[in-house]
Structure formats: C-alpha cells, structure tokens
Amino acid sequence: MIKQYSGIAPKGDLLLIQRLCDKLQGKSFVHVNSTREGGGVAEILHRMVPFLNGLGINTRWEVIEGDNSFYEFTKKTHNALQGNKEKFTRKMWNHYYEVNEENSKKLKLGADAVLIHDPQPAPLINFRSKSSKKRGQVWMWRCHIDVANPAGSVWPNLKTYVKDYDAAIFSVPKFAKSLPIDEFIVTPSIDPLSDKNRDLSEDEINEVSEKLNIPRDRPILLQVSRFDVFKDPIGVINAYKIVKKYNDCQLVLAGSPATDDPEGEEVLNKVKEYAGNDPDIHILLLPPDCHKEINALQRMSDVILQKSIKEGFGLTVSEAMWKEKPVIGGAVGGIPLQIIHGITGFVVHSVEGAAFRIRQYLNNPEMSRNMGKRGKEYVRTNFLLTRQIRDYLSVWYSMKNRGKHIIEL
Amino acid sequence: MEEGVYSSSRTDNMGKKGKKLARKVEPFEFKQCVSILKSTGRHARNLSQMRQVISTIGDESIFHHVYQYFLKGHIFEYTNDFAHWAGETLEQRALAERLSNIDPYTFKSVNGVRKELIRVIDEFLKEFPRPLDVVEGNEFYFVQTVSLVFPSGIKTKNLAEFLVAIDHIDPTSIYYHFYDSRVRLGEGMVDDFSRWIEHTLFRKELADRIRDIDPFMHSIERLRTHIKVIVGEQVRADMEGVVI
Numbered sequence: 001m002i003k004q005y006s007g008i009a010p011k012g013d014l015l016l017i018q019r020l021c022d023k024l025q026g027k028s029f030v031h032v033n034s035t036r037e038g039g040g041v042a043e044i045l046h047r048m049v050p051f052l053n054g055l056g057i058n059t060r061w062e063v064i065e066g067d068n069s070f071y072e073f074t075k076k077t078h079n080a081l082q083g084n085k086e087k088f089t090r091k092m093w094n095h096y097y098e099v100n101e102e103n104s105k106k107l108k109l110g111a112d113a114v115l116i117h118d119p120q121p122a123p124l125i126n127f128r129s130k131s132s133k134k135r136g137q138v139w140m141w142r143c144h145i146d147v148a149n150p151a152g153s154v155w156p157n158l159k160t161y162v163k164d165y166d167a168a169i170f171s172v173p174k175f176a177k178s179l180p181i182d183e184f185i186v187t188p189s190i191d192p193l194s195d196k197n198r199d200l201s202e203d204e205i206n207e208v209s210e211k212l213n214i215p216r217d218r219p220i221l222l223q224v225s226r227f228d229v230f231k232d233p234i235g236v237i238n239a240y241k242i243v244k245k246y247n248d249c250q251l252v253l254a255g256s257p258a259t260d261d262p263e264g265e266e267v268l269n270k271v272k273e274y275a276g277n278d279p280d281i282h283i284l285l286l287p288p289d290c291h292k293e294i295n296a297l298q299r300m301s302d303v304i305l306q307k308s309i310k311e312g313f314g315l316t317v318s319e320a321m322w323k324e325k326p327v328i329g330g331a332v333g334g335i336p337l338q339i340i341h342g343i344t345g346f347v348v349h350s351v352e353g354a355a356f357r358i359r360q361y362l363n364n365p366e367m368s369r370n371m372g373k374r375g376k377e378y379v380r381t382n383f384l385l386t387r388q389i390r391d392y393l394s395v396w397y398s399m400k401n402r403g404k405h406i407i408e409l
Numbered sequence: 410m411e412e413g414v415y416s417s418s419r420t421d422n423m424g425k426k427g428k429k430l431a432r433k434v435e436p437f438e439f440k441q442c443v444s445i446l447k448s449t450g451r452h453a454r455n456l457s458q459m460r461q462v463i464s465t466i467g468d469e470s471i472f473h474h475v476y477q478y479f480l481k482g483h484i485f486e487y488t489n490d491f492a493h494w495a496g497e498t499l500e501q502r503a504l505a506e507r508l509s510n511i512d513p514y515t516f517k518s519v520n521g522v523r524k525e526l527i528r529v530i531d532e533f534l535k536e537f538p539r540p541l542d543v544v545e546g547n548e549f550y551f552v553q554t555v556s557l558v559f560p561s562g563i564k565t566k567n568l569a570e571f572l573v574a575i576d577h578i579d580p581t582s583i584y585y586h587f588y589d590s591r592v593r594l595g596e597g598m599v600d601d602f603s604r605w606i607e608h609t610l611f612r613k614e615l616a617d618r619i620r621d622i623d624p625f626m627h628s629i630e631r632l633r634t635h636i637k638v639i640v641g642e643q644v645r646a647d648m649e650g651v652v653i
Contacts, residue, residue, distance in 0.1 A: 012441050012561075012579040019559045148546065173550035176448035185446035185552065332546070394445045398555045405469055409559040 001054040002386075008192050009386035017386060019409045020393040021055040028058040028111040029396070034074065034120035036063050037288040038256055039226070040188060040315045041117050041144055047191045047385055048392075057393075060111070064103040064121045069095060074120045075263060080154035081119065081147045082230060082310040093157060097123050113396045114139045115169075122161040133166075138399045141165040144188065145312040146333045148174050167399055169392075171313045172334050182402070184395045187334060188313045189388035190322060190379070195291035197322055200299055208296035214282055219249040219362055222301035224294055224319070227255045227268040227285075230310035232330065234274050235351050237281065239307065242355035247362045250280040254297055256288040298323050302368075303361045307354050308332055318383040321345065321375030326361045326368040328354055338383065344375040436564040437571060437605045439578050442585045444477060444554035452548045456499060456540035459491070459549055460530045468519040469553035475513045475522055476592060477554065479629060480584045488625060489513075491526060494549045499540075504533045512625050514591050558585065568610065568647065571602075572640045580629045587632060588624055600624075602636065615643050 002014060029052060033041050045061050052059040066074070073092045080086040104127035114137065116124055128139055141162050147155065147170070155177065162168055167182040176183045190197055209216050221240055225231040233253050240251040253271065257264050268285060275281040286293055298304060304320035304327050311333030318338055320327045327345035329335035339345035346357040361368045401407050449470050453459035463471065474490035487493040488509045496505030507529045513522045534540070561582055565571040575583075586601035594604070600619070607616035618639050622632065645651075 010579070012443065012581055015441065015561065016443050016557065016559055020557075170448065173446070173448055173552050174452070174546065174548065176450060176550070178450050183448040183450065185448060390443065391445060394443065394555070394557055397557070398445060404555070405553075406556045406558060409557055 001051045004193055005384075005386050008380070009384050010381060013384075013386045013390045016409075017055065017390050017393060020390070020397055021052075021057055023397060023409065024112075024393065025056045026058070027113070028060070029113045029115070030060045030062060030109060030111040031115050031117065032062045032064065032107065032109070032121045032124060033117035034064050034066070034071075036061075040313070043194070043196070043291075044189065044191065044385065044388065045117075047194060048389055051385070051389060058111075060108065062107045062109070064100065064107070064124075066099045066103075066120075070099045077119050077154055077158065078145060080152060081145055081150045081158070083146075083149045083151050085151045086154070088152070088154065088157075097126075100124050101127065110137075112137055115142055115392065116140070116165075117142045118144055119158055122158060125161050125164045128164075136400065138167070138396055139165050140167045140169055140395065140399075142169045142186075143175065144171060146175060146310055147177065167395060169395060172337060182399065184391075186388060186391040186395065187337060187383065188315055189383050189385045190315055190318045191385040192322060192380075196295050197319060198295070200292070200296055204292070205296045205300050208293050209300055212282070212284060212293065212297070214250070214252060214297070214300070216300055218280075219247065219302040220252060220300055221249055221303050221305065221358060222252045222254065222297055222320075223305045223307065224254045224298065224316045225306065225308070226257075227253075227264045227271060229267055230308055232307050232309045233267070233271045235309070235354070236305055236307050237271070237274055238351045239305070239354035239358060240281070242352065243358045243362070244280070246359055249302075249358075249362065250282065252282045252284065252297060252301070254282075254284040254286055254294065256286050256290065294319075295323075298325060301325060303328065303358050305354060305358075306330065306335060307348065307351075308335065311335055314338065315383075317345070318379045321372070321379045324369075324372035324376045326371050327375065328357045328361075338379075339375075340378070343371070344378045345371055434566050435605075435609050436566040437602075437609070439561040439563040439565075439574060439582050440558055440585055441561045441579050441582045442556050442558045442589065443581060444473070444480065444556045446473075446552050446554055449551045449553055451551045453551075454542045454548050456495075456501075456504075456530060456534060459494075460527060460534065462551055463491070463523060463526050463530070466551055467553065468523075470551045471519050471523050471526075472592070473552060473554050475511075475526075476519075476588065479588050479624070480581065491549075498543050498547045498549070501533070501537075504529075507533065514624060519592075568606075568612070568615075568640060568644050571606075572637065572644050575633060575636050575640065580633075583629050583633055583636075587636075591624070612643070615639070 005014060031045055035042055049059045049061045073096055076086040100123035104124055116122060122141060125139060163180055165181055167184060168179055169184045169186050170176045171187055173185055223236045243249060272283055275283060298320055304325045306314045306317045306329045308314055308330040309332060313334030314329060317327055317329050317335055327339060329339050329347055331347045331349050336347050339347050341347045348354045348357055449466060451462050451466060453462050478489045487496055487505060492505045492508035495501050495508055511525050516522045561578060563574050565574045590601040603616040603619040606612050622635050
C-alpha cells in the first residue's frame with residue numbers, strides 16, 4: 001500500500017515510515033475510538049489500519065459501544081471541552097465509566113502500542129493489564145478536539161484518566177494541557193488516495209452535480225461539515241447573503257450524520273429554517289459513505305469555507321486545499337496552521353470577513369488559482385496521511401527511547 | 410552512488426603532496442531528520458512572561474524555536490519563532506527586528522543564545538515596561554522536539570555525484586547537514602558538506618567557498634541553489650582542467 005503513495009507523498013516521510021516499521025516489525029498496534037463511520041478520525045483509521053498491516057505492524061481497530069445516555073453524555077463532554085457550559089452529574093460520570101468497563105471486557109486491548117482516540121474511550125486506561133507497562137507496552141491518548149479552554153469541571157474529571165497514560169497527543173500546541181506525562185503534537189491529515197480526495201474526471205463531477213441537483217452555471221460556495229453549532233452554518237448563510245448582493249452565486253452546506261452526535265438533527269433543522277426558501281441554498285445531508293460526492297462537491301466549488309467558531313483541526317480545509325481550491329477558515333483550532341493567511345488562503349474572524357474574502361476570490365480568479373496551487377503543495381508537505389502515520393510511529397518509537405532528544409535510526 | 414574507490418590525478422589540489430596512489434574515499438552519506446513536536450506545557454501571554462519562560466525553559470525548547478526555525482517549510486520575514494511572535498502577534502516591529510538579528514551560529518552554546526534573547530527583551534522592556542497581554546488563543550506556546558535521524562539511502566564519493574545528489578535530497582537533509590551540524594559538531598561555523606569536501610576530498614578552497622555561504626540569510630531551497638552553483642562550477646572546472 002505504501003507504494004501507492006510514492007510520487008504523491010514526500011519521499012522522506014515514506015522512507016522514515018519504512019525505517020520505523022523495520023524497527024517495530026511484528027509488533028502490534030491497536031486503535032480505539034467510538035464510531036466506525038462519520039468524522040475525520042474514522043476516515044483516517046479506515047486507511048491507516050491496512051497501511052500499517054501492509055508494513056508488518058499487526059494493526060487493529062476497536063470501536064467501543066454505548067447506549068443513548070452514554071453518547072448524550074460524551075457529546076456534552078465534547079461540547080464542554082470546547083468551552084460550552086454543560087451540566088454534569090456524578091451519575092453521568094459513573095455511567096461513562098461503567099460503559100467503558102463493559103467495553104474493556106469485550107475489546108482486545110493487549111498490544112505493544114494502544115492508541116485511544118478522544119474522550120469517549122479514555123477510561124479504558126483503568127483496565128490496562130498490570131503487566132502491560134513492565135512488558136514495555138505503550139498506551140497513548142489521542143485528543144482530536146479543541147481543549148484549549150474547557151468549561152467547568154469537565155477537564156479535571158477527564159484528566160483523572162488521561163494522566164495515567166504513558167503519553168498524550170494533541171493536534172496543536174495550544175491544546176496541550178498541564179499533565180505529568182509526555183505530550184506530543186501531531187496534526188491530523190487527509191488521505192490523497194481515498195474516494196474523498198482522489199482525482200475525479202469531469203464526467204464524474206458532472207454526474208454528482210446532476211444527482212444532487214446542483215447546477216454548475218454559477219459560482220458555488222461550499223462548506224462541508226457536520227451540522228454542529230461550532231461549525232457556524234448560520235454564519236456561513238449570513239456571509240452568503242452579503243455576497244449575494246454583489247455576486248450571483250449559490251451556497252452548498254453538506255454534512256453527514258455521525259452516530260456519536262445526537263445534536264446534529266436539531267442543528268440541521270435550525271439551519272433549514274434559517275435558509276428559508278432560497279433556491280440557491282442547498283442543504284445536503286449525505287450518508288457517511290458519500291465520499292465521492294463530497295469530493296465532487298469540493299471540486300465543482302469556486303470557494304470553500306470552514307467558518308468554524310470552535311474546531312479541533314478542521315480537516316475539510318486541507319481537503320479543499322488539496323483540490324487547489326481557494327479557502328476561507330475561521331481563526332480557531334488548527335485552521336490557522338493550515339491556512340497561511342494571504343498565502344494559502346484567508347483566515348477570518350467574522351461573518352463580514354468571510355463575505356469580503358469570498359468576494360475577493362470571486363472577483364480575482366488568478367489570485368484564487370495561485371492560492372490554490374500553493375495550498376496544495378503546503379498540504380502535500382504537511383497534512384497527508386503518510387505524515388501522520390510517520391508521526392504516530394515516531395511517538396511510539398520515541399516512547400521506547402524515552403529521554404532521548406535525538407534518535408538515530 | 411555507492412561506496413567505492415576514488416582515484417584522482419588532481420593531487421595538487423588535494424593538499425597532501427606526494428599521495429598519488431589510489432585512495433579509499435569515505436563516501437558522504439546523506440542523512441535526513443524529522444522532528445516530532447513535544448509540548449513543554451508552558452506559554453506566554455505577554456513579553457514579560459516570554460522573558461520569564463525563556464530564562465528557565467530547557468535548552469531543547471530554545472533550540473527548537475531558534476535553530477530549527479529554518480526547518481519550517483515556509484519562510485517568513487523573521488529568523489526565529491520569538492521574533493515572529495513579537496512581529497506578528499505583539500506587533501512590536503522594532504523588537505522583532507532586534508530578535509531577528511540574533512545569529513545563533515555565533516554563539517558557542519544554546520545558553521549563549523538564551524542570554525542574548527533575554528538581553529534584547531530586557532532592553533526593550535526598559536523602553537516599554539508595561540507589555541500588553543495578547544488576545545486569547547494568540548499566546549506563545551513553548552515546544553521542544555525529538556529528532557529522528559535516518560539515512561536517506563544516498564551516498565556520494567566524488568564531487569560530480571555530490572552535485573547530482575544535492576539537487577534531489579530532501580530539504581530536511583540539507584537542514585541536517587548544513588544547519589544542525591553546526592551545533593552537533595560544536596565547531597561553530599562548520600557544516601557537514603564542507604567538512605567532507607575539505608577532509609575527505611581535500612578541496613579546501615571549495616570547502617571555504619561553501620563555508621562562506623551565510624546560513625542565516627537563506628531558506629533551505631536557496632541554500633540548495635547556492636551549493637549547486639558553487640559545486641557545479643568546480644565540477645565543470647575540473648572537467649575542463651581550469652583552476653578556480
């Protein structure tokens with residue numbers, strides 16, 4: 001599988017992956033998260049697991065299961081970690097722990113490296129076998145969300161689990177917390193070969209345009225994201241309304257439901273209501289496996305937005321940049337790491353800012369093209385799947401060589 | 410470009426007269442490095458806090474924010490992360506200029522750089538003693554790195570091969586051999602390339618020309634171009650029998 005990335009991903013990344021896999025040959029690696037479909041984590045795991053297996057690392061992916069109250073609680077923790085005030089009771093935290101305890105009995109967690117993704121399965125660390133540490137197994141907690149300013153007691157509660165891991169991994173330095181363990185920074189990534197990012201023919205794009213009933217006769221503005229208040233879909237509609245006074249265009253808001261997001265439907269209904277009867281606003285709720293459709297939507301668009309007000313990383317920005325599209329992102333989470341303002345896109349702080357930059361793009365096609373080209377190269381160097389695999393393996397290997405700042409391979 | 414025996418008739422340029430026998434040449438092995446970021450858990454909201462953290466943080470963090478600035482894919486108008494933050498976030502251009510003017514390769518240790526950073530900040534704080542806090546989210550986060558060094562699989566045993574290789578190697582390889590080496594070797598102004606050219610190929614004049622390139626004034630790609638031009642001239646001159 002690694003050969004497929006040759007000529008696409010930076011050669012140095014592929015070389016280091018191979019070196020590290022040689023060093024870790026035959027060892028086992030298990031990932032645990034809370035959903036097999038929907039969201040960036042699941043998408044990446046779908047590719048990363050076979051990739052590592054192909055290089056001799058015995059890699060598995062386990063998914064925890066919970067009841068409705070568990071997912072409602074973890075959605076609340078997600079929101080609170082991102083700064084929203086939420087009410088929690090001791091009973092909720094106990095149930096969260098019990099669901100993880102139940103899962104620990106079913107999941108096969110014995111591996112040389114265990115990577116637990118996000119808060120939902122964080123308490124699994126309490127069920128780590130006693131001999132695990134002695135045998136040199138490494139347990140890592142990977143936080144994909146913006147935890148820079150958590151509200152209330154959510155972080156202190158979660159920290160009681162996180163502090164027991166060997167290492168924590170955050171997406172950007174400002175998310176890292178005060179912890180007694182090693183904390184690494186690994187930015188997320190996109191897969192250039194997945195259905196969501198591979199090259200598409202004009203016929204394939206047109207086919208999707210017809211299927212989704214999106215005419216290509218006028219400029220298309222697009223935001224792809226879950227229907228979540230933190231993605232600010234209402235703000236995007238407001239920006240579109242400002243632009244519409246000057247440029248004839250249409251807006252597409254496309255998202256997929258995720259099994260671990262019970263609030264999605266409520267937000268979607270609000271967005272539909274706000275959009276009203278404007279025939280140029282297309283609100284699309286696509287099944288989670290509609291990757292090719294999302295790819296085509298991005299490729300047929302003229303400007304792509306990710307106007308989040310809270311964000312883990314905002315991978316849709318890299319997806320758009322990979323397709324050489326001019327992008328506009330909110331100045332939150334990992335978005336400013338992807339968009340070098342004025343070079344690979346524009347970072348905005350308001351609805352008005354988003355509207356202004358959309359107009360700039362629509363009126364300066366050459367500038368849009370140049371930004372798009374620079375954006376693609378920036379993503380190639382920094383945000384492809386191979387770089388993330390390289391980093392996970394590097395973190396694992398460096399944990400086996402703790403205390404060293406330079407490791408010769 | 411595999412390891413081999415280099416036989417040269419240009420012994421007059423080798424600096425060791427009389428050694429006309431075939432010589433076993435130690436090939437130059439290009440290595441690459443990748444740095445994984447680690448959080449130090451410390452950050453600064455204003456210049457005073459930055460000064461305080463700089464004075465106490467580990468050498469590895471100072472090393473990353475100053476020396477590894479050149480490893481970043483994009484080059485801004487500054488020469489280290491502290492200057493970048495001063496200019497872009499604090500919007501203190503004069504401070505940014507002064508911090509940018511600190512050349513880390515003129516110091517014998519990371520601690521020397523640390524002292525100079527503090528001196529420049531202290532001087533600025535004397536003029537402007539009440540630094541403002543930045544807005545939330547724009548704080549300076551101190552990080553450090555773990556560097557993984559690995560062979561690129563490319564070895565060269567003469568200048569012509571070196572010239573071909575320099576065109577194709579990864580930017581991190583140039584960083585490792587041209588920037589990182591100055592700290593690693595502890596010889597101040599010496600990089601791996603010129604060291605090999607002087608001590609293995611015995612081409613001191615060429616080595617000196619490479620050492621004359623100011624690492625501080627170039628991005629990695631511009632540096633690649635400079636080295637290509639200098640080595641290319643020498644290779645052409647060797648082929649044509651011209652003494653440069």
